[in-house]
Amino acid sequence: MRGPAQKRRGIRAQMAAGFGIFALCTLALLWVFQIFLLTPFYRAIKTREAGRISRQVVKELDSPELAPAAYALCAGTGASIFVSDELGREYVGYKYGFRESLAYDLTRRERAALFEEVNLMGGEYTRIFSDRLLLYAVTVRTGDGNHRLVVIETEITPLESTVETLTVQLLCLTLILLPLGIVLAVVISRRIARPIMEINESAKRLGGGDYSVRFEGRGPREVGGLAETLNFAADELSKTDGLRRELLANVSHDLRTPLTMIKGYAEVMRDLPGENTPENVQIIIDEAGRLNDLVNDLLDLSRLQAGVLELKRERFDLTESIREILTRYDKLADFKFPFEPKESVYVVADKLKISQVVYNLINNAVNYAGEDKTVALSQEVMGDHVRISVTDTGEGIPQDRLRDIWDRYYKVDREHRRAQIGTGLGLSIVKNVLDLHGGSYGVISELGKGSTFWFQLPIDKGEDDDNESETAE
Numbered sequence: 001m002r003g004p005a006q007k008r009r010g011i012r013a014q015m016a017a018g019f020g021i022f023a024l025c026t027l028a029l030l031w032v033f034q035i036f037l038l039t040p041f042y043r044a045i046k047t048r049e050a051g052r053i054s055r056q057v058v059k060e061l062d063s064p065e066l067a068p069a070a071y072a073l074c075a076g077t078g079a080s081i082f083v084s085d086e087l088g089r090e091y092v093g094y095k096y097g098f099r100e101s102l103a104y105d106l107t108r109r110e111r112a113a114l115f116e117e118v119n120l121m122g123g124e125y126t127r128i129f130s131d132r133l134l135l136y137a138v139t140v141r142t143g144d145g146n147h148r149l150v151v152i153e154t155e156i157t158p159l160e161s162t163v164e165t166l167t168v169q170l171l172c173l174t175l176i177l178l179p180l181g182i183v184l185a186v187v188i189s190r191r192i193a194r195p196i197m198e199i200n201e202s203a204k205r206l207g208g209g210d211y212s213v214r215f216e217g218r219g220p221r222e223v224g225g226l227a228e229t230l231n232f233a234a235d236e237l238s239k240t241d242g243l244r245r246e247l248l249a250n251v252s253h254d255l256r257t258p259l260t261m262i263k264g265y266a267e268v269m270r271d272l273p274g275e276n277t278p279e280n281v282q283i284i285i286d287e288a289g290r291l292n293d294l295v296n297d298l299l300d301l302s303r304l305q306a307g308v309l310e311l312k313r314e315r316f317d318l319t320e321s322i323r324e325i326l327t328r329y330d331k332l333a334d335f336k337f338p339f340e341p342k343e344s345v346y347v348v349a350d351k352l353k354i355s356q357v358v359y360n361l362i363n364n365a366v367n368y369a370g371e372d373k374t375v376a377l378s379q380e381v382m383g384d385h386v387r388i389s390v391t392d393t394g395e396g397i398p399q400d401r402l403r404d405i406w407d408r409y410y411k412v413d414r415e416h417r418r419a420q421i422g423t424g425l426g427l428s429i430v431k432n433v434l435d436l437h438g439g440s441y442g443v444i445s446e447l448g449k450g451s452t453f454w455f456q457l458p459i460d461k462g463e464d465d466d467n468e469s470e471t472a473e
């Protein structure tokens, strides 16, 4: 993993290269356009202008206004204008001021020869003489069938000195732009790369287990966002790590308590024959049962969270199964468990897992029950869903903890709570089982007054005696 990553170029080098290439491309384009293409551009523009003048002359060829029109064009544009017939006989000829004019000075024969040449070239012809004169000629047929040669001659400015000036300017520009680009690249890349490098350092520390590390999000917005996300991740990791440590402490404590009891009672029963009573054996069985429950909880949760647990969905009477569960609390003689459902409700779900949800909720309610030692259960049909609620009148849960209690290992009162009450896994199992079923769940609680934990499942309305035929979800 490391090798290729190290071979890759860093942000700085990449940005410097990017800026460098950008500056070079800009300069190269400037060179191409200003130096090499300036002359062709200029000549193309001049040729277009000559073409435009010639078209205006051609328009007037048949009219008596030809001479004044040509004169006006000559005066207006500074171009020499000349019109002759195919034999070189002059019709109109104007030149601007005292300017030298090739076309104007042509002999009649030369004009006739030019006519032929232009005709041969397809009726249009452009030529530049000594880099100073642009001769544009066309041959046309007038309305009465006669041939005419129209010659437009314009002066073109020699561009050498301009090009030379531009070359020097561009050289200066290159000398300024290149180092400027590199300096800018270094400055900007440092602004971007520095915070990323810092974040990388912090991330390494986080990876090494230092959850107190903070990520500084200086520089661009995205880096700020990254730092924020990483800070959040670090907080979560640290929270989970804290809970994990606590669980380890809890679990070892919870495992040790029943084990000590079992060992103690077994030893007493071995050494003192009189102690070999059914009551003592029952204590050993109960403690072993608690151990078993704890280990099962842990296994269940890890299986639920690893997503390997498959639900064994079946259609069953939820009301009846809650009644069954309640019979097992009979031995808690001083507790009352009122449950008065109006009807039997069927659901399609994993019976064992849903029973576990109900167990966990009742167990919590028993553990945190109030003076009245009552855990009230209720079943409400709400449209196509059934809601089961477990209510106690115990100490309640502070509002700001209501969200956390569903987290794994979470216990509201960590310091001096009866350790035997639980591991903080119960509600996490409830949450995972209901999530897997797509059911909803929640808690309403008021400090000092008690809590109501509820969950909802879709009702299966199939025939009551019909098994696993329909799925409600």
Ligand code: ADP
Pocket: 360, 364, 365, 368, 392, 394, 395, 396, 397, 405, 406, 410, 411, 412, 413, 421, 422, 423, 424, 425, 426, 427, 428, 451
């Ligand atoms: P535990 O095994 O500790 O009961 P749970 O995940 O079942 O773990 O519950 C998490 C925490 O939520 C408990 O430690 C307790 O602080 C709080 N809690 C759960 N049920 C109740 C309840 N009925 N009344 C008051 N607090 C409760």
